[in-house]
Amino acid sequence: MSQRLCLPLPEAPGAAAAGGKAASLGELTRAGLRVPPGFVVTTGAFAAAMAVIDPDGRRRAGIGALSPDDLAAITATAGQFRERVTAAALPAPVAAAITAAYAGLAADAPPGGATQAGGGPLVAVRSSATMEDSAEASFAGLQGTYLAIRDTRGVLDAVRRCWASLYSDESVAYRRRGGLPEPPAAMAVVVQVMVSPRAAGVMFTRSPVTGDRSVVAIEATWGLGSVLVSGDVTPDSFTVSKVTGEITARRICPKAITHSLIHNETGPRVTETPAARRDQPCLTDDEIRALATVAGPVEARFGTPQDIEWAVLGGDAPAADRVVLLQSRPETAWAARDAARKAPVATPRRRAADHVLSLFARPL
Amino acid sequence: MANDGPAPSAAEPSAASGFPLPSQIADVPGAEGWRDMYRYFTRFQPEDDQRFWFYNSMHFPEPMPAFDTITAELPYSAIGANTARLFVFPTTLGIEHRIVNGRVYITANPVLDPGEVERRSEQFGPRAGYYFEHWDELYEGWKDRMRALIAEIEAIEVPELTEWEPAEVVFQALGVAQNHYLRENFHKVLALYSRMWHHHTEMLMLGYGAYVVFFQFCTQAFPEVSDQAVARMVAGIDVIMYRPDDELRRLARLAVDLGVDDLFAEGTAAGDVVAALRDRGEAGLAWLSELDKARDPWFHVSTGDGFYHHHLSWNDDLTVPFAALAGYVTAVRAGTLQARPTAQLLRERDRIATGYRELLASDEERAAFDQMLGLCRLVFPFVEDHKFYCEHHFTTRFFQKVKAFGALLARQGVIGQADDVFHLHHTEIDQALSDVSLAWAAGSPPLGGRHFPSIIAERKRMLEVLRDWSPPPALGPVPEALNDPAVRMLWGVTQERVEQWLRPDADELHGVAASPGVVEGIARVLADVSQIGDLREGEILVAPVTAPSWAPVFAKIKAAVSDIGGAMSHAAIVAREYGMPAVVGTGDATKRIRTGDTIAVNGDRGTVRVIESR
Numbered sequence: 001m002s003q004r005l006c007l008p009l010p011e012a013p014g015a016a017a018a019g020g021k022a023a024s025l026g027e028l029t030r031a032g033l034r035v036p037p038g039f040v041v042t043t044g045a046f047a048a049a050m051a052v053i054d055p056d057g058r059r060r061a062g063i064g065a066l067s068p069d070d071l072a073a074i075t076a077t078a079g080q081f082r083e084r085v086t087a088a089a090l091p092a093p094v095a096a097a098i099t100a101a102y103a104g105l106a107a108d109a110p111p112g113g114a115t116q117a118g119g120g121p122l123v124a125v126r127s128s129a130t131m132e133d134s135a136e137a138s139f140a141g142l143q144g145t146y147l148a149i150r151d152t153r154g155v156l157d158a159v160r161r162c163w164a165s166l167y168s169d170e171s172v173a174y175r176r177r178g179g180l181p182e183p184p185a186a187m188a189v190v191v192q193v194m195v196s197p198r199a200a201g202v203m204f205t206r207s208p209v210t211g212d213r214s215v216v217a218i219e220a221t222w223g224l225g226s227v228l229v230s231g232d233v234t235p236d237s238f239t240v241s242k243v244t245g246e247i248t249a250r251r252i253c254p255k256a257i258t259h260s261l262i263h264n265e266t267g268p269r270v271t272e273t274p275a276a277r278r279d280q281p282c283l284t285d286d287e288i289r290a291l292a293t294v295a296g297p298v299e300a301r302f303g304t305p306q307d308i309e310w311a312v313l314g315g316d317a318p319a320a321d322r323v324v325l326l327q328s329r330p331e332t333a334w335a336a337r338d339a340a341r342k343a344p345v346a347t348p349r350r351r352a353a354d355h356v357l358s359l360f361a362r363p364l
Numbered sequence: 365m366a367n368d369g370p371a372p373s374a375a376e377p378s379a380a381s382g383f384p385l386p387s388q389i390a391d392v393p394g395a396e397g398w399r400d401m402y403r404y405f406t407r408f409q410p411e412d413d414q415r416f417w418f419y420n421s422m423h424f425p426e427p428m429p430a431f432d433t434i435t436a437e438l439p440y441s442a443i444g445a446n447t448a449r450l451f452v453f454p455t456t457l458g459i460e461h462r463i464v465n466g467r468v469y470i471t472a473n474p475v476l477d478p479g480e481v482e483r484r485s486e487q488f489g490p491r492a493g494y495y496f497e498h499w500d501e502l503y504e505g506w507k508d509r510m511r512a513l514i515a516e517i518e519a520i521e522v523p524e525l526t527e528w529e530p531a532e533v534v535f536q537a538l539g540v541a542q543n544h545y546l547r548e549n550f551h552k553v554l555a556l557y558s559r560m561w562h563h564h565t566e567m568l569m570l571g572y573g574a575y576v577v578f579f580q581f582c583t584q585a586f587p588e589v590s591d592q593a594v595a596r597m598v599a600g601i602d603v604i605m606y607r608p609d610d611e612l613r614r615l616a617r618l619a620v621d622l623g624v625d626d627l628f629a630e631g632t633a634a635g636d637v638v639a640a641l642r643d644r645g646e647a648g649l650a651w652l653s654e655l656d657k658a659r660d661p662w663f664h665v666s667t668g669d670g671f672y673h674h675h676l677s678w679n680d681d682l683t684v685p686f687a688a689l690a691g692y693v694t695a696v697r698a699g700t701l702q703a704r705p706t707a708q709l710l711r712e713r714d715r716i717a718t719g720y721r722e723l724l725a726s727d728e729e730r731a732a733f734d735q736m737l738g739l740c741r742l743v744f745p746f747v748e749d750h751k752f753y754c755e756h757h758f759t760t761r762f763f764q765k766v767k768a769f770g771a772l773l774a775r776q777g778v779i780g781q782a783d784d785v786f787h788l789h790h791t792e793i794d795q796a797l798s799d800v801s802l803a804w805a806a807g808s809p810p811l812g813g814r815h816f817p818s819i820i821a822e823r824k825r826m827l828e829v830l831r832d833w834s835p836p837p838a839l840g841p842v843p844e845a846l847n848d849p850a851v852r853m854l855w856g857v858t859q860e861r862v863e864q865w866l867r868p869d870a871d872e873l874h875g876v877a878a879s880p881g882v883v884e885g886i887a888r889v890l891a892d893v894s895q896i897g898d899l900r901e902g903e904i905l906v907a908p909v910t911a912p913s914w915a916p917v918f919a920k921i922k923a924a925v926s927d928i929g930g931a932m933s934h935a936a937i938v939a940r941e942y943g944m945p946a947v948v949g950t951g952d953a954t955k956r957i958r959t960g961d962t963i964a965v966n967g968d969r970g971t972v973r974v975i976e977s978r
Contacts, residue, residue, distance in 0.1 A: 207587070207588050209588075210587035210588055211587070212586050212587045212588040212589070213586070213723050214586040214588070214589060214719075214720060214723050215586075215588045239588060241588075241589070241590065241593060242719070242723070243593065243716050243719030243720055243723070244590075244592075244593050244596070244716055244719075246590065246592070246593070246880045247880065247881075247968065248588065248590045248593075248880060248968055249588070249968055249969070250882070250968060338725070341725075344725065344726055344728050344729045344732075345581060345584045345585045345724075345725075345729055345732070346581050346584075346729060346732035346733075346736075347728050347729075347731075347732055348728065348731035348732045348734075348735055349732070349735065351493070351496075351497075352496070352735035352736065352738055352739040353492065353493050353496035353497065353574075353739060354493075355574075355577045355581075355732070355735060355736055355739070356492065356496070356570070356573045356574050356577050356739070357485075357488065357489050357492060357493065359573065359576060359577050359580070360453050360454050360455055360456070360488065360492075360573060361454050361455070361481065361485045361488070
């Protein structure tokens with residue numbers, strides 16, 4: 001086998017072998033940005049597993065032959081295949097590689113990283129699909145994410161469930177509707193040490209509302225960012241000018257629910273936010289500015305506006321040292337609108353004064 | 365005269381707009397005679413009910429004394445002449461103003477007919493283009509003319525009305541007696557003020573136009589850019605309006621160098637400090653001679669914005685500069701008095717402009733951006749500095765001169781004291797001067813002493829009553845589109861602003877977001893800068909307007925709120941340099957907030973909220 005089965009994030013290769021999520025995390029770590037340690041289970045590991053589960057590809061070809069309109073058949077066939085994926089024993093080299101990589105994480109758990117008494121670190125196991133960005137974006141939430149996994153067995157299970165999520169009813173239906181080939185591009189998996197943040201959320205390196213590229217838009221809530229995906233909370237939102245660094249807008253919302261990481265519990269714990277904190281801004285101005293400061297280099301690294309998941313750790317260190325990045329992916333909605341835009345805002349004129357003359361030649 | 369207005373009636377909002385009609389504004393009980401203070405051409409007419417008017421709280425936040433209406437009459441004569449007839453702005457004629465219950469309401473006359481806009485455009489292009497093309501040399505000439513105008517008003521003499529003419533009038537065969545100059549010289553004061561306003565608007569409307577174009581471009585390219593960020597790309601650094609404060613810093617350093625700094629103790633009256641300096645021998649006299657140099661022209665700076673006679677200058681009352689000097693002397697001793705970091709501010713301005721420029725989508729847009737920003741930076745020295753020449757230096761001299769005529773009338777027994785003259789309309793002062801002229805010539809006493817004092821007493825009383833009236837922010841039906849560029853440009857009256865007026869929130873004030881940040885604290889409401897001694901460290905300043913004479917205050921406060929001003933106003937610029945939140949142009953913050961109230965200033969959104977009333 002020419003491909004390595006597991007690679008630490010700083011060595012994560014491109015999306016074809018590591019999936020989009022792991023590839024971008026690799027890019028962030030190589031750019032010197034703070035990312036919790038982790039490793040990627042490559043598409044090579046996925047292929048090795050498939051070589052056991054569906055050696056001649058017949059089962060997957062069968063899924064590819066399903067009609068997009070026959071939901072009952074999709075449910076039945078995809079469900080059967082998912083069961084095979086999650087039940088099959090992992091090929092020994094794959095299991096060994098994952099086990100070793102997970103053991104390696106315990107050695108360098110980060111500040112703020114969650115460990116547990118006598119065990120390995122708590123990790124998040126997330127699928128890292130190799131499909132193009134827009135498709136991946138539209139799958140957001142469909143593919144597997146398993147939080148607060150606490151031991152080797154849990155990690156191995158979660159990896160298989162991530163693989164299986166490639167065959168969720170929704171994913172299969174999506175591919176059938178789009179006429180995409182089956183077997184599809186493979187699935188990699190990211191295993192990453194979890195942090196126990198004071199606050200977390202997402203930020204966009206351009207305004208999601210207006211497309212303005214001169215601002216960073218931050219959405220934030222107390223504790224783990226997973227509460228935002230669950231939709232239980234309207235986050236605080238802040239707008240920061242990339243150019244002046246000023247916080248130009250802020251909206252504080254009641255954040256009734258908090259997800260937090262509890263040692264020796266699998267999955268985040270869901271609690272009601274204490275009343276005193278509910279309506280308080282979950283980020284200080286220093287933290288807001290520290291996040292915005294990180295956004296620029298991330299955007300520059302990828303060359304296009306990004307949608308970034310982040311967390312801010314507690315503690316007394318300067319805000320800039322408490323920001324960690326959990327994911328970055330290209331912003332797609334405004335990119336499409338930009339491409340469709342025809343007219344520039346203004347074009348140069350013969351004389352500078354002609355701009356003023358034309359303003360007053362028509363009502364505003 | 366008191367009966368030619370609409371009959372008093374309860375003000376009901378007109379159903380269509382939500383704002384009352386002008387004809388529905390009731391007289392304020394106890395001030396039913398307000399019409400007597402103002403001329404017929406400022407009165408609302410029945411047909412004015414069809415038009416949309418807004419209260420110009422930016423320039424006229426208080427009820428108008430009769431004389432002070434000249435600060436509406438002549439500016440609007442000049443602005444309208446400039447836009448409608450001089451440069452022939454295609455889409456706008458001039459501004460009309462009306463006074464009701466002492467408050468100034470204005471409306472713009474737009475040009476709506478496309479054919480007419482086209483016809484005016486043909487005139488506007490070459491006329492405005494000429495000024496933009498020759499801006500710098502025209503501005504140099506402008507400054508010369510303005511200096512000449514200031515010299516002229518300073519030179520005007522108020523006749524002494526001595527018992528006999530000086531002998532040279534006979535022996536030089538001058539042939540004209542002093543009483544003639546009573547009215548001639550008074551008319552000259554008014555004429556110079558009118559001239560000043562024509563020059564004020566001469567280049568300003570075009571200058572604002574350049575800014576509006578750049579501002580619009582920035583908000584289209586960057587929909588979430590703050591007003592302040594746009595202002596910072598354009599703002600001048602070496603601005604003449606900083607000179608008065610710079611002079612105080614220089615004098616403070618000099619006091620320490622000369623070893624006379626011990627005389628500048630906090631709380632000592634200006635007169636006592638000056639007397640003590642005179643007794644301090646050579647060092648004291650050396651300092652005083654530097655003070656005299658600084659006073660002309662740099663102390664001819666208004667403690668307001670020049671729209672009311674009680675906006676005095678530092679030279680009128682040395683309390684303000686000497687209060688600041690005490691603080692600066694202390695800072696010099698502590699080694700904490702720093703010069704404005706102009707080089708750093710300049711780098712910051714260029715860094716911001718470069719930052720936005722790089723984010724533009726194409727080289728084409730960058731080329732347009734360069735043109736517009738270049739034009740703004742060309743016109744901005746005028747836009748920023750004209751105020752020193754016009755509203756400060758000239759206007760404080762103007763009011764001093766009118767007051768000198770008031771002193772003459774008081775000596776002649778026509779009015780009680782010099783300041784009473786500001787309760788007479790300039791046409792009434794003209795009458796009083798005729799009276800004095802005739803009486804002096806005839807050798808009899810003037811009759812004005814039987815006529816004016818009761819009128820003045822009644823007007824003073826009414827102004828106090830009118831002070832408590834809350835003027836509606838607008839009157840009449842809201843037009844479908846508020847599209848007059850001049851109105852948007854000068855007063856920031858937009859659809860959003862009007863909608864805010866229609867949904868008033870008792871505890872929230874809206875203004876211009878002048879400097880970002882959110883802060884909560886105790887309010888200190890200062891009616892004018894002479895009260896700066898009351899201000900405590902860490903309070904939030906709430907003031908009618910802040911002029912450069914207020915600069916020393918900013919070292920003490922944690923946020924600033926004003927009734928008057930825009931994103932380019934003095935308070936805004938200084939607050940940004942100090943990095944403190946500021947909301948300006950709220951209209952009536954000094955009325956709605958009281959000292960001791962806990963308030964939240966949101967410099968991002970331009971709002972001020974009263975959290976807890978004292």
